[in-house]
Amino acid sequence: MDWKGFERPGDPGTGGTRSVKVMIAGGFGTGKTTMVGSVSDIRPLTTEETLTRASAGVDPLVGVADKAETTVSLDFGKISLNESLVLYLFGTPGQERFWFLWNGLFKGALGAVVLVDTRRLSSSFRAIEEMERQDVPFVVALNMFPDSREHPVEEIRDALDVAPHIPVVAFDARDRASSRDVLVALVEHLRDRPPVALEPR
Numbered sequence: 001m002d003w004k005g006f007e008r009p010g011d012p013g014t015g016g017t018r019s020v021k022v023m024i025a026g027g028f029g030t031g032k033t034t035m036v037g038s039v040s041d042i043r044p045l046t047t048e049e050t051l052t053r054a055s056a057g058v059d060p061l062v063g064v065a066d067k068a069e070t071t072v073s074l075d076f077g078k079i080s081l082n083e084s085l086v087l088y089l090f091g092t093p094g095q096e097r098f099w100f101l102w103n104g105l106f107k108g109a110l111g112a113v114v115l116v117d118t119r120r121l122s123s124s125f126r127a128i129e130e131m132e133r134q135d136v137p138f139v140v141a142l143n144m145f146p147d148s149r150e151h152p153v154e155e156i157r158d159a160l161d162v163a164p165h166i167p168v169v170a171f172d173a174r175d176r177a178s179s180r181d182v183l184v185a186l187v188e189h190l191r192d193r194p195p196v197a198l199e200p201r
Contacts, residue, residue: 017084021108022186024075024091025131026115027123031143031173032091033075035115039179040077040089074105079183087183092127111190112138113182115173118148121159128160139167139189141182 024032037044075091090105112131116124131138140162142153157168167185171178 019086020110022087023109023112025112025127030115030117035173035179036075036077036089036091038176042078045076111186112136113141114138115141115143139186142170143173
């Protein structure tokens with residue numbers, strides 16, 4: 001793969017390694033922790049806690065009734081796409097009560113993957129809006145759950161009101177190769193942007 005857009009003094013173009021911070025965002029129960037865990041080269045750091053009865057009225061489980069744990073801070077993983085480009089993955093919490101943590105996670109991020117559960121599109125509306133508000137380049141990743149119905153990508157794009165230039169890809173968060181392909185799609189999206197867009201926030 002051609003990483004030309006990421007070359008700069010002291011980085012891959014001169015034999016160094018470029019490290020990039022990437023956010024893995026999305027609504028509650030869209031598969032962020034699963035994706036980080038499946039694709040990370042290292043044992044991922046997670047902050048999963050058990051859902052209790054006390055959270056029943058706070059964290060709606062519509063569509064994710066079998067969910068037993070939830071991220072309360074962040075997930076962290078790392079993947080080397082090749083010898084010159086390393087991605088540090090920061091998974092965001094999905095519940096509204098933890099959204100205040102997102103502002104800190106945006107710092108230094110070069111781009112993001114927004115996970116979407118096609119059974120519950122509205123659960124990721126806020127994540128997409130936040131990427132646009134913060135002007136963070138992102139791709140939309142449709143996590144295909146076992147009971148997900150297949151929809152044309154352009155139909156999903158219209159439903160999410162995502163701009164034509166933003167990649168929308170289907171994948172399986174449980175599968176390492178599939179998750180890696182999403183990250184490659186993000187890198188290619190970033191590479192096509194102006195050089196100034198490749199500077200950390």
